[in-house]
Amino acid sequence: MQELHDFLRAELEDLNRLITDSLKNTRVPLITEIAHHIMAAGGKRLRPLLTFLCAGMCDNKDHDRMIRLGACIEFIHTATLLHDDVIDQSNQRRGRPSAHTLWGNEASVLVGDFLFSRAFELMVEDDSSEVFKILSQTASKISEGELLQLTYAHSVSLNEDIYMDIIGAKTASLFAAACEIGALAAHSSHDQRNHLRALGYKIGLLFQISDDILDFCFSSIDLGKNAGDDLFEGKMTLPLILAYKTSNANEKSLIEDTLSDSKKFEKNFPLIKEIILQSRAIESTLTYAKAIQQDTLQHLLPFRESPQKKLLEKIVHFSLNRCDFF
């Protein structure tokens, strides 16, 4: 990550300047305050960085356009984070108090709406109907994905296929858009654009699966957010889905009880972590992810060697690194 930030230092500075300027232009100090809090909160800017790398890997990149579109992506991402805070009632995000515990649900919803609109205002400056199409469809998909997950909350009927659908929509679609928009900001070929969209989509899947693994493996302090949040909210993720399949009747019943009643979470979470470890579900999840990882790298093959390509390869590898000691 440090290498990535060093390589793209100039682009990041331009991005941060544009983000700050876009948030200044409001009569409501609360917007600047909350947006600054959440956008400055150690945000890795991973999605715009992907935009920059993908644009840089193609010829003819348009610097200003790339920065502007990167800011759109980051605004949409931050808006979904703010709305997630309301949704999940989690009280930590990135190790700092989340926006909704500091300012209330109202402010989180509204500042999220504001950032979302501001993303579309930036797109107006860009004036490309292709970008509008990609980002409005992506925004729809994100909320569909979150709603699909909500529909299956508290239920063990959420299987691998539905899980992949959910994370594809709620997470991977924005990664896909970030990369595809990089291609657009560099006037790439149709073929390159398709590869980059697929690359982004799969990187998104890898990051989400990796997050879902970590949620069962680390403490809240290490994660910088509450461990087991998904389980607490009754949401099955891949490790639990795979563990449930191979568990015995008692274990199944324990998992069902915990999913359907968040009050049982505190007592049962350590037991469920144990079931997951015993069933080797983390290893199975990693095997599943590693197949995606190999597939992801294929989309980089058509591009000539460049520092950007090397960094994208590293990102693909890094995506599962944090889970690799299992």
Place this chain on the structure above:
Amino acid sequence: MQELHDFLRAELEDLNRLITDSLKNTRVPLITEIAHHIMAAGGKRLRPLLTFLCAGMCDNKDHDRMIRLGACIEFIHTATLLHDDVIDQSNQRRGRPSAHTLWGNEASVLVGDFLFSRAFELMVEDDSSEVFKILSQTASKISEGELLQLTYAHSVSLNEDIYMDIIGAKTASLFAAACEIGALAAHSSHDQRNHLRALGYKIGLLFQISDDILDFCFSSIDLGKNAGDDLFEGKMTLPLILAYKTSNANEKSLIEDTLSDSKKFEKNFPLIKEIILQSRAIESTLTYAKAIQQDTLQHLLPFRESPQKKLLEKIVHFSLNRCDFF
């Protein structure tokens, strides 16, 4: 309202068909269910009706475009209603249980996000950068207005000027966009477009002021929502602002106490209604509104006589009618 619906029956049918079709195209049944609930809940479709009237008052209206843009406006409006439900914790809307009490905050936020994105997807089909600009700026303004109101919650420092700023942004800006977009769907002149935007803005102000008057005059049953909601949430509106100015020290202190502590609402609401009646603040608010009403009609003068123009004049009159027995 009935006359309006009769006159625009064909347009309304096309609008409702497009709205229904746009909401079918999702894998998540919960979206169709919630969106249907809120969009079918006696929605008056007032904003798209304004779009249709304004387009009809100009020459060369493009029917399909007008319907599509009307649907965008209604989606944005419904998205803000859903997010308002979360924000305000009110448990009634339009006399039926509000979405968040039926499905929870999460679903309200997410379906709101979905409708908002769907509005932008419809705009992509329209492919006009002018429309994009108007609606993305309007969406920003709405959230800014709501946030400005939130900033002044529980405080008597909210004066007439700030009140007009707030309702201009949170309510009138969408009415303005609805009318301006009608002009765009009819290839109107620049001058006509400016008049229609101003017309919509002022109609929006009138409707909001009227709503704020009714909140102090009717019971929850008559209103189809909780009376006194704004006061309960610590928000000053024009009748209370004007009453506060002329009230004595005891009354001022009662108003301040109620604004700052919602637990005192039940006991104090009847007393505050009495202060408002005694101070003749409703009459002062109406006087204020009637000046705007006269000003609003000016923007119709440049247009030739037509049934649409007549209906718009009636809407301007109707906007304060419900309050007129004071």
